[in-house]
Amino acid sequence: MGAEEDKQKSIPVLPWMRSPIDVSSFDECPLTLLPCLDPRLKVALENMEISSLFPVQLAVWQETIGPGSFERDLCINSPTGSGKTLAYALPIVQMLSTRSVKCLRALVVLPTRDLALQVKEVFSAIAPAVGLSVGLAVGQSSIADEISELINRPKLQLGVSFDPEDFLPELQSSVDILVATPGRLMDHINNTKGFTLEHLCYLVVDETDRLLREAYQSWLPTVLQITRANDESFLPCAQTFLPSPFSLKTIRRSGLERGFKGKPYPRLVKMVLSATLTQDPSKLAQLDLHHPLFLTTGQKRYQLPEKLQSYKLFCESKYKPLYLVALLQSLGEEKCIVFTSSVESTHRLCTLLNSFDNLPFKIKEYSGLQRQSVRRH
Numbered sequence: 001m002g003a004e005e006d007k008q009k010s011i012p013v014l015p016w017m018r019s020p021i022d023v024s025s026f027d028e029c030p031l032t033l034l035p036c037l038d039p040r041l042k043v044a045l046e047n048m049e050i051s052s053l054f055p056v057q058l059a060v061w062q063e064t065i066g067p068g069s070f071e072r073d074l075c076i077n078s079p080t081g082s083g084k085t086l087a088y089a090l091p092i093v094q095m096l097s098t099r100s101v102k103c104l105r106a107l108v109v110l111p112t113r114d115l116a117l118q119v120k121e122v123f124s125a126i127a128p129a130v131g132l133s134v135g136l137a138v139g140q141s142s143i144a145d146e147i148s149e150l151i152n153r154p155k156l157q158l159g160v161s162f163d164p165e166d167f168l169p170e171l172q173s174s175v176d177i178l179v180a181t182p183g184r185l186m187d188h189i190n191n192t193k194g195f196t197l198e199h200l201c202y203l204v205v206d207e208t209d210r211l212l213r214e215a216y217q218s219w220l221p222t223v224l225q226i227t228r229a230n231d232e233s234f235l236p237c238a239q240t241f242l243p244s245p246f247s248l249k250t251i252r253r254s255g256l257e258r259g260f261k262g263k264p265y266p267r268l269v270k271m272v273l274s275a276t277l278t279q280d281p282s283k284l285a286q287l288d289l290h291h292p293l294f295l296t297t298g299q300k301r302y303q304l305p306e307k308l309q310s311y312k313l314f315c316e317s318k319y320k321p322l323y324l325v326a327l328l329q330s331l332g333e334e335k336c337i338v339f340t341s342s343v344e345s346t347h348r349l350c351t352l353l354n355s356f357d358n359l360p361f362k363i364k365e366y367s368g369l370q371r372q373s374v375r376r377h
């Protein structure tokens, strides 16, 4: 294939992908210079030893809290390690920080439990600073325990007798933000009383490529259908709706005046992220994006720290373990992480290394073979 043909092939089909925002043109931004940052969140970030925002975080801030003000759905293509989690967590938490009534307003979906746990940790480090709670639906605990974490059941008052027929306690969400894997999310959608996406304002699809590659019990069409159904059921009452301080209904008015061409407004804002975002129109169509804005750093898959040096060692594959042992020995006391391509190779390599009894270091296995509780310590 000629170079010209190659170039042709890499031009995205979708027009909005052809004029992206170049994230690499942004610099890091010290928190002291970040416009509109809630001071409570600034303190929370400083407690995490974060003193400036990475380029992707600044670019997203500009399109959400900054002049972009969440008007468009965001598609973010940025390498692993570039700080995508905080890029969406910070604006969402800041936007929800003024809400006083608790209900589920932001949903973040990730393909695996480990990733969901990492993302939950980031939200948990900043959300409580502005009075928001974060929940996790990943199947780490029993469904009953998870439900009691996510749903608040008001207790019956002592001494007051209720006819069980008349009394249906109002179930409310205990969390404002939920981080979930698709399977457990579907369990709650289908079976958990009081679990509702009715008030959802933000949907984040992290590791989008992976989530679009597999259907995962059709979680995406289900979530979109539920949120669309909310839009439709609210639309007829949009003209006659009188705001009430006690109403929890999110009224997604038709936003003609804002150029939303009859789409409901406020709408469900979507942010989709990946290190290798697909350009396949049929895959992206599944997300039903609104006037999407593409933010990208190009084709880079990984973001390596500037001072990291890398070396390659060439050898025949049958000698790989021996070279590895020699390399580890030469590194002496340094801590090392060895990555392999599968759970099985990790297990094999670990068994092999442990069979040398004169190595001056301890070897620990870390893969999906270990239970979650072991992996976290």
Ligand SMILES: Nc1ncnc2c1ncn2[C@@H]1O[C@H](COP(=O)(O)OP(=O)(O)OP(=O)(O)O)[C@@H](O)[C@H]1O
Pocket (backbone or CB within 6 Å): 049, 050, 051, 052, 053, 054, 057, 078, 079, 080, 081, 082, 083, 084, 085, 086, 275
């Ligand atoms: N502004 C920041 N200042 C300092 N460290 C940061 C900042 N933002 C993120 N980090 C740290 O950088 C690392 C990478 O961040 P993160 O995991 O969000 O990257 P990512 O782009 O989401 O990667 P992945 O594709 O693996 O999910 C994390 O250890 C995180 O704590």
